[in-house]
Amino acid sequence: MLFNSFEFILIFLPITFLVFFFLNHLGRGEASRIWLLGASLFFYGWWEPVYVPLILGSIIFNFGISQTFLKLKSKNRFFLQSWLVIGILSNLALLGYFKYADFFIENFNWSLDAKIELPHIILPLAISFFTFQQIAYLVDSYKGEVKESSFINYSLFVLFFPQLISGPIVHHKEMMTQFHQPTNKRFNINNVFSGVLIFFIGLFKKVVVADTFAIWASQGFDATETMALIEAWIASLSFTLQLYFDFSGYTDMALGVALLFNIHLPKNFNSPYKALNIRDFWRRWHMTLGRFLKDYIYIPLGGNRVGSFRLNINLITTFLLCGLWHGAGWIFIFWGVLHGIALVTYQFWSQMNIKMHYFFAGTLTFLFVNFSWVFFRAKEWKDATKILVGMLGFNGIGILNLTPIIYIVFFLGVVWKAKNSMQWAEQINNRSRAVYIALFLGTFAILQLNNFQISNDNTMKFIYFNF
């Protein structure tokens, strides 16, 4: 089910919300959690019910291993380590089968001139997210940092529908303590106001802003053979803005919905296009993925406690894997490596201790990110080349199309200069102001949502659903 669908907004969410608090009101805390769990499974299964057993199987398997850690903590270390390795490899194997089978076979066929048929497996929704979340849980559990003995609680940690599909990637300790707090079992009007406001900000960002830029990005990336300078820049900047408003819109909706249930999910965005360098960018963009990569890949590889050569290799390896996590293709790997190289370059630059004026630093960072998104969006290498050749002006200047240019200039101003939605929502402490803003944005976004419905009989999917 999509957050930007009428069935979610008008039926699923109100019913889930009301029954959850009704059960809590009756003092049935356990029943309310089971209800939320059932609702989350329904939310997941709405897209493709056939994958519900898959996610349940994954949950049972990982919960089983974590219980082994809990019960056999006194046993020898090797035994526990073996279980951890089995757990992690099994999770990666599941991800590998569903997400990377075609990619591996394609490369195998190419390198050995073999002709193995591609299985074309449909990617189960959210598999990258719930796999990473559970690997993190296994590692934390192995270290003894989490001790969850309730299957219901563990399942809810993985399945809680606001964060299930596209994150934020949460830690167990961030989530489950909140479900157990007695105050969180009570209906909280302040959280409802804030939640609704943040949800509508997110919905507006998605259906009004991101989906508008999606049209211009798609015209450039998918529909045009050659691109002149202006058209190529319109296409690349449109995608840069589309991706930000799409994913941060989704995150806002997730945070807003979770807040209705008195759950505070971690922030995932902090005005990333305001970053003054590439490290700063990764501290602001998809923050929970960055945290995961740092805690579970970069630091175990040695992090910055090793020599500068190893550190640089660690950075590039981490981002290579980041690229691979985003998509099974060389183009995604290239995108990841590009960011790894940029971080290594930044590392050298900071060691030289030369300060760059913040305007140039910000512009340079943004231009690099915009350049790298071209590879992220392109379906094939030739699409990326087409856009880059156009951006460099090799195909002439092109025709001035004012409407997308006005939108791009305006929303670049927003992402560079305005407060982000979280800062905005935090500052609105006046409840009636929040109501009017939510009403304005909500009305606008629902009208546009309906526009998609009546025009295509469909709603636009989120970009990160592909990962």
Next chain:
Amino acid sequence: MKLLKIILTVCLSLMSFELFLTFSPFKGGVSPVQYDPDIGMWHKSNFQYVNSNDCYNTKYEFDGNGLIKNHYNFNPDKQDVIILGDSYIEALMIKNKNIVHNSLYREYGGRLNFLNFGLGGTGPTQHLEILKKFANIRRAKYLIEFVSLDEGWGRDLEEVDPREFGWSNRPLVHLKFSDLDHYEIFKPPTMNIKEKIREFLAQFELYGYLRKTLKYYKSKLSVNDSDISKIPYGSRDWTTSWGQIKGSVFQINKLAKANHIGHRVIVFSPDRNHNKVISAFLELQEIPFVDLVDELEKLKIDLNSITFSCDGHWNDETHRLFARIIRSKFSLEN
């Protein structure tokens, strides 16, 4: 006070949405026509907008007289060719350079000015009044009239009296022929308050959006419109319709002759029974004509391939093709 603020907030949101629709790729369309006391409606002058559907997103434009804009420079030293037709000729979904009048201009080497008086929802009876009211007959050398005679393809046989449809967005002038030479003109009714409000609202994107929304949810709920075309095919008595069509074509021809204008009729009639009736009439009146369906059959072109996939109107290639066919049939000497 709170209620007032809520209403104001919603109104502000609606106004912002109207602006967004107007200046975004989601333009749905505003009304391109305005009330005309003689025809019922006519194109707004110097108007341009975008016509969007799943398979096209076309910018269209009218000139100062409300005609479909030319893709060539009008030369007052050359004589004109007046083109009459319905929405197939008006062609708001076709790129301007491909619309039949612009294609004909190219086919005839720019020797004459081709002027497009096409208007959606019209048939021969309305064409006569459009010709009398808007065209400068004295400048014209030829007159090309498109007559469509089948359900789903323009439906002139059904549409002789637009009032039967009860649609307010159609040109409501009606001519009732007692015989070829005698007819009565029923002027469009004056606009009532409801129509005035509707015309005002139709200038806004939100109006079209609302209509589209209602249509969508009505279709989801399977509420059927009572539409004249739902009458089983073949069971219709066309006597009156033929009378109106023949009378109008006759009168247009009479007007053309009086002004020394060459009258040509382009028939589009997938129903071969209809084709026989109109062909016999045109031959009797000695009006040169061409049946496009005959020509398509000769070229072995499937009728289903000449329209848009999301809309029954002729596509860009069809407009160019029909211009070539007309060129091959009529020399239109200067």
